[in-house]
Amino acid sequence: MKKFTYEARDQSTNKVVKSIVQAESEHAAAKLLIEQGYTPLDIKAEDNTDNLIGRITNRITTKDRIIFLRQLSTLIGAGLPLAQSLRSVADQTNNKRMQEVVQEVIADVEGGKSLSKALGKHPEVFDKIVLALVEAGEASGTLDEALKRVATQKEKDAAMMSKIRGAMVYPAIVLVVIVGVMLFMLLTVVPQVKNLYLDMNRQLPLLTQIMTSTADFILSFWWLILLLLAIGGYFLAQFLRTDRGIRTMDNFKLNVPLFKGMFRKLYMARFARTGQTLLATGVAMLDMLRISAESVNNVVIADGIDRAAEKVKGGKALSSSLRTEDYVLSMVPDMIKIGEQSGKIDEMMGKTAQVYEDELDEEIRAISTAIEPILMVVLAIFAGGMVGAILFPIYSLVGGIQ
Numbered sequence: 001m002k003k004f005t006y007e008a009r010d011q012s013t014n015k016v017v018k019s020i021v022q023a024e025s026e027h028a029a030a031k032l033l034i035e036q037g038y039t040p041l042d043i044k045a046e047d048n049t050d051n052l053i054g055r056i057t058n059r060i061t062t063k064d065r066i067i068f069l070r071q072l073s074t075l076i077g078a079g080l081p082l083a084q085s086l087r088s089v090a091d092q093t094n095n096k097r098m099q100e101v102v103q104e105v106i107a108d109v110e111g112g113k114s115l116s117k118a119l120g121k122h123p124e125v126f127d128k129i130v131l132a133l134v135e136a137g138e139a140s141g142t143l144d145e146a147l148k149r150v151a152t153q154k155e156k157d158a159a160m161m162s163k164i165r166g167a168m169v170y171p172a173i174v175l176v177v178i179v180g181v182m183l184f185m186l187l188t189v190v191p192q193v194k195n196l197y198l199d200m201n202r203q204l205p206l207l208t209q210i211m212t213s214t215a216d217f218i219l220s221f222w223w224l225i226l227l228l229l230a231i232g233g234y235f236l237a238q239f240l241r242t243d244r245g246i247r248t249m250d251n252f253k254l255n256v257p258l259f260k261g262m263f264r265k266l267y268m269a270r271f272a273r274t275g276q277t278l279l280a281t282g283v284a285m286l287d288m289l290r291i292s293a294e295s296v297n298n299v300v301i302a303d304g305i306d307r308a309a310e311k312v313k314g315g316k317a318l319s320s321s322l323r324t325e326d327y328v329l330s331m332v333p334d335m336i337k338i339g340e341q342s343g344k345i346d347e348m349m350g351k352t353a354q355v356y357e358d359e360l361d362e363e364i365r366a367i368s369t370a371i372e373p374i375l376m377v378v379l380a381i382f383a384g385g386m387v388g389a390i391l392f393p394i395y396s397l398v399g400g401i402q
Helices: 026-035 052-057 061-076 080-093 098-110 115-120 128-140 143-199 206-239 243-255 260-278 287-296 299-313 318-323 333-344 345-399
Strands: 001-011 017-024 038-045
Touching: 001 026, 026 038, 026 098, 038 052, 038 206, 052 260, 061 080, 061 098, 061 143, 098 115, 098 128, 115 128, 115 333, 128 143, 143 206, 143 345, 206 243, 206 345, 243 260, 260 287, 260 299, 260 333, 260 345, 287 299, 299 318, 299 333, 318 333, 333 345
Parallel strands: none
Antiparallel strands: 001 017, 001 038
């Protein structure tokens, strides 16, 4: 049960009252007020997730969405009515926020709305791919199959992203170690070398002078450095939320050395898998291209797909339309052309997605293997340079004493 704050007019006294009511949904709350002799004027659900801890603990994850879709597909396929299937899924859901969403979906379905319309009221949970497939499944009478398809796609996409994040963990750890080692030596060892030279009235070598000046600056103005980093991080985060920032980052991903091949294959696999899923469920070609453009999560690739969609709208073949786009890998239009000739575009897009998913696995393993020696060399250069800047002056002092 959820709490709703309401403003209603008492039918017996004609006065406006404000209070709180508990109900499963907004519709149920309105019905309850009418039964009590009130005319609802405004009903709002109380938000229990305003605080940071609430937002974190009630966050709906990709896993929650996949489980919901998979369970609902199984229950509908077993012959259970939609409302009963939704109630069973809600009872098995551990995430409180997801339970609330499903309860609202149940209320809308029981109120006469289709499942696609009910899910569409929660765009932060169910994206356009889910809505398009559910709508197509309702129209064709294959809702269980549509739900199964979208759950499978979400699982594949989540698996790919998990592998990419895993490949990034090791470099991140090594970089943190490099920075930590440098700061430790800079702030503890270098000042002692400086004091040693001052005690002996000797002039520090140039490299050591640079390091001691850096250490002095960090020790004196550490608060300023932290402040500048915080301000810089804030403005960078804000910039990356703008259209220009998003485009800059997406362009960077497609062209960054070492990782660009991985990202390009990821986007092609995502586009092909989404296209296959949508077309196989009966979604029209232009709708498929529009939804797929949004699903790739890269505005540069999305612009290319949108341009191809305009050409398809004008009567050109999809394979020819995609072939002229810079970041669309050549296998995609080649396989789509075969599909156009055989009448099985969805099947060819599925095979394309599988090829790129397999290649992506190999690319991630290759990057993980190649990046270890590269990072070790970087660590050796930085750490060795600092050790040299510390030890060489000491050796020169020892040689001068002899």
